[in-house]
Amino acid sequence: MQLTDNEKAVLDGSEGAARAHAMDLLVRYGKALGAEKLVDTNNVCGGFVGALPGRRDLLPKVPEGEERDMDQVYSLLNLDSDVRLDIPPVKAMTYRLIDAMDHDQYKVQRVTDETIQIVKDVNKFCGKVGINACNTCTPYQIGNVPVYGEHCAWMESSAVIYINSVVGARTNVEGAHSASAAALVGKIPYWGYHTDEHRRGTHRIDVDYEIESMLDWGLMGYWIGEKVKHYVPVLTGIKAPPNPNKLKHFGAAAASSGGVEMYHIEGVTPEARTLDDAFRGNEVRDVMKFGRKELEEAYGYFSTAKSRDVDFIVLGCPHASLEQVKLVAELLDGKKLSVNTNLWIFTPKALKSMADRIGYTEKIEKAGAYLMSDSCSALSKVYPEGVKVAATDSAKQAHYLPAILKFETWLGSTEQCVNAAITGRWSGGLS
């Protein structure tokens, strides 16, 4: 790899051992990719320091009466360093993704005392080094909207596909170690979706159906991901212009089923004003039609639940916008959940504060449901006791719940999900 004089100096320790190690990790990573150089980034979003299940077991033991040595934890889990490094403040603007629990409602989430302590230690550390611990999978909903063309280093597949496709920012799907290193030195390998070449369309999807609802968009995303895998689909024939909520669900689904990191919609997304603009001379590998039959095929992937007695409704995957919270509040207004059913809806903390002020939260809570932040059922592994059958309005959550938490899972519209929470029975489906 070709390094600048400044990058070489940092690698040689001009800014201390932690930044030297971070640079070395990025250079080894860049070499593995086959990248020729690094690019500057001032926008990093990552999963920082192992509070999540699966990584907690690796945390070094805290000696009796002492505080957890978070620099040691970050060195090991985030920078893959064998030695403890003194972690300096981050250099790039850095946001933290999902946390292991809601910071106020952890009792409802049945979080253990040990996890509560880890979460507190991690958040304190984030504040110390300057990581904005906003704890959401959707930083773009609470102010971190990159500029068109901005080089970023983001994790979280649903956020990556959103900013690449809808905003026109440039990022690959990073991992914890590359994002953590990028935060410290403000660099990331120039490869993949940072380059013009890789952003070009590869497959054309001719949409031959009036895609309207959030559920339709989610199902279409899931179907396309399943078909194109990690390539770059270009959609034509979209008649009703989508909004951010629909594209959030579409991208999250396409990234879950296939690993799509970028797509174009002719006349809608910024790098696809025309079809030629989206492909820019790239070979079209395949042309597919998406119509009613394909929509039904996609819904068929999710027909795994058997019992219609639903005991858990999960909404807000990816984290809900204020508009989605409002819809749920309106649907629940003056109603009561079935005694056998729970409803949790997840939204970023910043939006929950607004919902509290406007009165949406009160409507949700009066019905017996919960508006939560910071966390998510699948990743944080938080759910009410005794759940066997779940329902959700998110194709992504429906993809993960049966695998991770072993719940039978129904997929439907937000309205169908809320209705199931009130009646305790699933009666939803594709309309």
Add this chain to the structure above:
Amino acid sequence: MSRKTILKGRSVVDGVAEAEALVTSQAISGFGGTDSKTGMIIEVRHELCGKSFKDKVLVFPGAKGSSGWASHFQSARLAGNAPAAMIFNIMTTKMALGAVVTRVPAVTDLDQNPIEIIKTGDWVKVDGTNGIVEITHKD
């Protein structure tokens, strides 16, 4: 004498290791697809489901699934369950970072498709530094 084949490709992670091969034509998931505490593939629909890659030369198309792939494979290494080496075809950021933090010799871009040439049980030496794979075929 056993039949041998040499494949040439590109270095991903330096180092040399040799072990028995475990081969799959299906991409591997980290989060939700493998168990770092055992090194076992746990994705129900995967052809290697129930098999462990611990101390094997893992030959596969590449990484898929969540961006936690590298964390998952780092966890496997810290638990003593890393593969001995990795040989793969499709480069992605998950795969590259995963190979780096698994810290085992890794190669890609081989001159013939390793998934077709190498069979599970073959003895494989991976020279990650020079991008060379030496296969001693079982039969």
